[in-house]
Amino acid sequence: MKTSIATVSISGNLREKLTAIAAAGFDGIEIFEQDFIADEASPRAIGEMIRDHGLDITLFQPFRDFEGLPEPYRAKAFDRAERKFDVMQELGTDLILICSSLHPKSLGGIDRAAADFHELGERAAKRGLRIGYEALCWGRHVNDHRDAWEVVRRADHPNVGLILDSFHTLARKIDPETIRSIPGDRIFFVQLADAPLIEMDLLYWSRHFRNMPGEGDLDVTGFMRAVMAAGYNGPISLEIFNDQFRGGNTSALARDGHRSLVALMDDVHRQEPGLAAPGLPARIHPKGVSFVEFTSRGTEAQALERQLAMLGFARVGTHRNKQVALWQQGDIRIVVNQETSGHAGAVWNARGTSVCDLGLQVEDAQAVVARAKALGAEPFSQPLGPGELAIPAIRGLSGSLLHFIDAGSGLDQVWEREFHTTAPPGDAGLTHVDHLAQTMSYEDMLSWTLFYTSLFEMRKSPIVDVIDPDGLVRSQVVETPDGALKVTLNGADTHRTLAGSFLADTFGASVQHIALATNDIFATLKALTEKGFSPLAIPSNYYDDLAARFDLPDGLLARMQAAQVLYDQDAGGDFFQCYAPSIANGFFFELVQRNPGYAGFGGPNAPFRIAAQKRRGRAKGIPVA
Ligand code: MG
Ligand code: MG
Numbered sequence: 048m049k050t051s052i053a054t055v056s057i058s059g060n061l062r063e064k065l066t067a068i069a070a071a072g073f074d075g076i077e078i079f080e081q082d083f084i085a086d087e088a089s090p091r092a093i094g095e096m097i098r099d100h101g102l103d104i105t106l107f108q109p110f111r112d113f114e115g116l117p118e119p120y121r122a123k124a125f126d127r128a129e130r131k132f133d134v135m136q137e138l139g140t141d142l143i144l145i146c147s148s149l150h151p152k153s154l155g156g157i158d159r160a161a162a163d164f165h166e167l168g169e170r171a172a173k174r175g176l177r178i179g180y181e182a183l184c185w186g187r188h189v190n191d192h193r194d195a196w197e198v199v200r201r202a203d204h205p206n207v208g209l210i211l212d213s214f215h216t217l218a219r220k221i222d223p224e225t226i227r228s229i230p231g232d233r234i235f236f237v238q239l240a241d242a243p244l245i246e247m248d249l250l251y252w253s254r255h256f257r258n259m260p261g262e263g264d265l266d267v268t269g270f271m272r273a274v275m276a277a278g279y280n281g282p283i284s285l286e287i288f289n290d291q292f293r294g295g296n297t298s299a300l301a302r303d304g305h306r307s308l309v310a311l312m313d314d315v316h317r318q319e320p321g322l323a324a325p326g327l328p329a330r331i332h333p334k335g336v337s338f339v340e341f342t343s344r345g346t347e348a349q350a351l352e353r354q355l356a357m358l359g360f361a362r363v364g365t366h367r368n369k370q371v372a373l374w375q376q377g378d379i380r381i382v383v384n385q386e387t388s389g390h391a392g393a394v395w396n397a398r399g400t401s402v403c404d405l406g407l408q409v410e411d412a413q414a415v416v417a418r419a420k421a422l423g424a425e426p427f428s429q430p431l432g433p434g435e436l437a438i439p440a441i442r443g444l445s446g447s448l449l450h451f452i453d454a455g456s457g458l459d460q461v462w463e464r465e466f467h468t469t470a471p472p473g474d475a476g477l478t479h480v481d482h483l484a485q486t487m488s489y490e491d492m493l494s495w496t497l498f499y500t501s502l503f504e505m506r507k508s509p510i511v512d513v514i515d516p517d518g519l520v521r522s523q524v525v526e527t528p529d530g531a532l533k534v535t536l537n538g539a540d541t542h543r544t545l546a547g548s549f550l551a552d553t554f555g556a557s558v559q560h561i562a563l564a565t566n567d568i569f570a571t572l573k574a575l576t577e578k579g580f581s582p583l584a585i586p587s588n589y590y591d592d593l594a595a596r597f598d599l600p601d602g603l604l605a606r607m608q609a610a611q612v613l614y615d616q617d618a619g620g621d622f623f624q625c626y627a628p629s630i631a632n633g634f635f636f637e638l639v640q641r642n643p644g645y646a647g648f649g650g651p652n653a654p655f656r657i658a659a660q661k662r663r664g665r666a667k668g669i670p671v672a
Pocket of ligand 2: 482484560562637648
């Protein structure tokens with residue numbers, strides 16, 4: 048199946064777009080008139096330039112307000128069409144998109160429109176061109192693909208076919224199953240876009256909020272299943288209008304687009320085998336976080352290790368070949384890497400002390416890497432020292448790394464193989480990583496969401512707003528159905544928010560905090576206090592408010608206040624949390640007790656936590672805003 052993308056979907060000038068689109072692996076483009084009107088080259092030269100990039104021009108668009116007009120408008124519409132045909136022949140493309148009319152003079156009437164298309168089909172056929180008719184969901188008389196199909200059917204011309212667009216069908220909540228009864232060879236082209244569910248004017252929604260399949264909330268997979276079941280075998284093409292994308296990173300957006308189509312067709316194949324070719328391993332179900340690796344040096348490394356000790360971790364091993372220490376408590380492994388070369392050294396040079404690598408526990412590490420490669424991710428490796436295991440890895444976004452550890456191929460033996468054991472694990476009650484919080488600029492949030500949900504068996508929750516005293520941070524959870532891996536993605540717009548200043552200070556490091564789970568937060572804090580730990584101070588006003596919001600058992604409030612523990616509950620259960628002081632560049636650990644059934648992350652407490660962190664930063668003279 049050929050993949051295509053409308054040039055309007057990504058940022059840049061036409062030449063930048065072509066380079067990025069070709070590099071991402073697309074077969075063709077839909078060309079918008081504006082693209083070449085703005086270019087200095089002639090349509091013929093532009094057509095050649097596109098083909099020189101190895102790309103076809105799959106579609107020329109748009110042509111508006113054609114059908115159903117009275118004279119003299121009708122004759123003028125045909126003249127305009129002939130001029131577009133001239134340009135198409137110069138460019139070297141044979142298919143034009145005509146979208147349903149918004150013209151105030153258009154008369155409506157299926158037969159009148161069909162007659163216009165029949166006549167235009169005759170004119171197109173003389174030049175070897177084809178016409179595709181698309182129902183805009185805000186079209187004046189035709190706003191439903193079923194009506195557009197009836198126009199095409201009655202036009203009864205081999206050079207006139209239907210164009211389907213997932214947004215126009217799904218935004219109007221038209222059942223995509225109705226596509227299954229349309230003959231596949233009468234569907235000339237298929238455009239795909241997703242969108243977040245927002246109640247708003249359809250035109251405004253479409254022009255500003257479309258996104259890649261899988262990034263939004265529409266059932267694009269169900270739509271595509273119906274298209275494939277109808278027997279369609281033309282290109283599948285992205286047509287995305289999105290304000291963020293217009294200003295985003297051209298090549299990253301093109302890669303996301305191609306990734307979204309590969310994942311979509313894999314989903315179609317898995318949900319309805321036979322409709323699409325099998326090709327890549329199924330999504331992987333991560334079983335949890337196997338390790339978190341920090342790059343650090345000197346006094347910052349000492350401060351990090353001091354905090355790990357205060358959090359009850361023990362330094363259980365030192366690497367046989369490298370300046371790398373392993374700290375452990377329960378199933379939590381934290382690696383402190385002070386190497387000056389390799390990936391850790393490069394990340395330290397760019398960002399200072401930060402998380403440079405995450406290890407995930409999976410069933411089959413090689414299968415994850417195979418799927419990731421098929422989705423356009425870059426495998427990662429670096430030279431191995433004596434006795435070191437080759438642990439499969441890929442590059443994530445923002446220069447991050449993900450390693451995959453499985454038991455089947457013995458990769459979980461890495462700790463015994465590569466480290467001298469120095470002590471048993473710590474035992475202050477922290478058992479596993481509850482969640483990771485990654486921070487990014489708001490415009491990168493959709494990329495991260497797509498990265499996780501296309502590679503792993505993870506689902507996303509709706510985006511919620513977190514109030515920072517200096518701005519808004521948007522937060523979205525992606526997690527496995529069983530909760531074994533939970534990631535909160537936080538998108539910051541301004542450097543004045545805590546998340547934004549973290550991004551600026553670390554030049555785009557992604558992991559801002561890691562939440563560690565205990566079954567009894569009070570017992571854990573008692574043990575940690577003896578080791579010299581003191582959590583982030585929370586003002587007493589918070590506890591007065593808590594007493595008003597929740598009906599808490601006697602004594603619990605006082606206990607929480609004494610321990611600086613924050614509280615939340617939802618329909619399923621309740622949740623306790625507290626925070627360690629931030630270390631280099633604003634990274635921090637969170638300690639949580641998640642009682643069975645609680646599904647959240649203490650979101651209502653985030654504004655108080657952020658304010659407390661900023662106060663502490665200012666008191667220490669650290670600029671935080
Ligand atoms: Mg369209
Ligand atoms: Mg958290």
